[in-house]
Every structure is written in structure tokens, then in C-alpha cells.
Amino acid sequence: MSENFEELFLKANDCLATGEYIKSIELYKKCLELSPSDKIVYNNIGNAYSAAGRHKDAIKAFDEALEIDNKDASIWANLGITYSSNGD
Numbered sequence: 001m002s003e004n005f006e007e008l009f010l011k012a013n014d015c016l017a018t019g020e021y022i023k024s025i026e027l028y029k030k031c032l033e034l035s036p037s038d039k040i041v042y043n044n045i046g047n048a049y050s051a052a053g054r055h056k057d058a059i060k061a062f063d064e065a066l067e068i069d070n071k072d073a074s075i076w077a078n079l080g081i082t083y084s085s086n087g088d
Contacts, residue, residue, distance in 0.1 A: 003030075004034070005031055005034045005035055008027050008028075008030050008031045008034070009027075009028075009031050009041070011027050012024045012025075012027035012028045012031065012044065013044070015027060016044060016047065016048050016051070019051075021048045021049070021051050021052035022048075022052065024044070024048045025045055025048045025049065025052075028041050028044055028045045028048065029045070037068055038068075039065040039068040039069045039072060039075065040065075042061050042062070042064040042065035042068065043061070043062065043065045043072075043074065043075050043078060045058075045061040046058045046059070046060075046061035046062040046065065046075075046078055046079070046082065047078060049061055050078070050081070050082045050085065055082050055083075055085060055086035056086075058078075058082045059079065059082055059083070059086075062075055062078055062079040062082065063079075066079070
């Protein structure tokens with residue numbers, strides 16, 4: 001039986017919270033297969049990439065989230081933090 005969006009999302013959140021960044025990204029990407037326009041998933045992917053030190057990938061994910069909703073302050077804040085961490 002395949003997992004539904006909510007189950008995958010909660011597992012991904014747990015992985016992100018426990019520092020399993022790559023696993024969380026894999027699970028969030030599965031979430032996108034079920035809900036391809038979910039800004040929260042893209043934002044969380046960005047957070048996971050940023051935490052893993054993969055700032056360019058994080059920026060791409062935040063940009064995807066902003067394509068969906070460019071007025072979401074939390075996404076802009078995370079993007080700014082990532083640029084700051086990247087030295088840009």
C-alpha cells in the first residue's frame with residue numbers, strides 16, 4: 001500500500017527535525033509527486049538543503065516556493081537566511 005501525502009509529509013518533517021536532511025528531501029520529493037504545487041513542501045526542501053549546507057539547491061527550492069506564492073514572508077525569510085549563510 002502506498003503512503004499518502006500526510007504520512008509522507010510527517011515522516012519528512014520528523015527526518016528534518018532529527019537531522020536526517022537527505023532522507024527528508026527524498027520524502028518531500030515524494031510529497032511533490034502527490035501535490036506538485038505545495039509551497040510548504042518546497043520551503044521545507046529548501047530548509048533541509050540549507051541545513052545540509054547545500055545552499056544552491058536550497059535557493060532553487062525557495063525559488064520554486066516563491067513561484068507558487070511570492071507573498072509568503074516565511075519563504076522570503078528562509079531565502080534570506082540561506083543567502084546569508086552562503087556568504088551572498
